[in-house]
Amino acid sequence: MYAVLVSPMNLGIRARSLRGLAAGVVAAAIVAGTVSGTCFDPNHEGALRAYDPSGSTTGVKGREDLVSATVQAGRGIAHPLQVYSPTTYDWFGWGTAKGVGVDDCPDYYGSGWQVYVDGVAFDLYFCDSPYATLAGNAQDQTFQVHYSTCPFFPYTVQWTFRWAGVYKTCRANSFTSAAFYLAGSESIGTLADQNLDVHWETMKYLNSSYAWVNWGAGLNCFDPPYRVRVINNTDFWTELP
Numbered sequence: 001m002y003a004v005l006v007s008p009m010n011l012g013i014r015a016r017s018l019r020g021l022a023a024g025v026v027a028a029a030i031v032a033g034t035v036s037g038t039c040f041d042p043n044h045e046g047a048l049r050a051y052d053p054s055g056s057t058t059g060v061k062g063r064e065d066l067v068s069a070t071v072q073a074g075r076g077i078a079h080p081l082q083v084y085s086p087t088t089y090d091w092f093g094w095g096t097a098k099g100v101g102v103d104d105c106p107d108y109y110g111s112g113w114q115v116y117v118d119g120v121a122f123d124l125y126f127c128d129s130p131y132a133t134l135a136g137n138a139q140d141q142t143f144q145v146h147y148s149t150c151p152f153f154p155y156t157v158q159w160t161f162r163w164a165g166v167y168k169t170c171r172a173n174s175f176t177s178a179a180f181y182l183a184g185s186e187s188i189g190t191l192a193d194q195n196l197d198v199h200w201e202t203m204k205y206l207n208s209s210y211a212w213v214n215w216g217a218g219l220n221c222f223d224p225p226y227r228v229r230v231i232n233n234t235d236f237w238t239e240l241p
Contacts (some may be wrong), residue, residue, distance in 0.1 A: 049183025059146035059206035065199035070134030076188030085175035
């Protein structure tokens with residue numbers, strides 16, 4: 001249902017109407033520290049914070065606070081978190097969302113939020129939901145994405161996803177460590193303002209010594225009027241003021 005990085009090499013990937021970061025945004029943000037405008041493909045806007053740790057990393061975890069919002073008919077709101085390959089254009093992600101669906105993630109126009117998993121594996125996009133249905137203002141929702149042994153058949157090492165401490169699914173992919181992570185909020189299919197408002201907290205990554213470490217200085221991108229409101233490196237909002 002949700003964002004996918006767009007680069008000259010993967011413009012053909014179909015992920016929920018080709019939503020995603022525009023080409024060069026991450027590279028520009030690394031240099032400038034922040035970018036204003038053109039964070040997502042045309043007709044999709046929002047705000048995000050990316051973190052690019054050094055060395056081999058194999059996981060990300062934290063908490064999420066949600067705020068109620070009414071999605072426009074035929075449109076969507078998503079709060080994606082994604083893990084990107086250092087060597088291919090594949091990625092793995094999860095998020096909370098409502099509104100228009102695509103592929104194997106159906107439409108959902110309820111009052112709350114549904115938890116989905118999506119990504120690009122071996123150049124093919126996938127999306128599955130719901131792994132949970134949450135209240136509109138659900139608070140302190142914990143998550144963890146980790147490259148580790150899957151507790152489900154076939155019990156191989158894959159990208160695993162845990163929600164509220166419970167394993168939900170595992171996905172094989174072309175990569176075994178992450179180049180960078182991003183978390184944000186996205187208005188899907190419209191340039192009219194929607195109530196994007198999600199709080200990302202206690203953001204950590206798993207380093208090469210298999211220790212959970214706080215995110216450092218992140219890289220912000222936002223399409224006005226949306227913004228990234230940083231409390232500290234591990235605690236930030238992506239929102240409509």
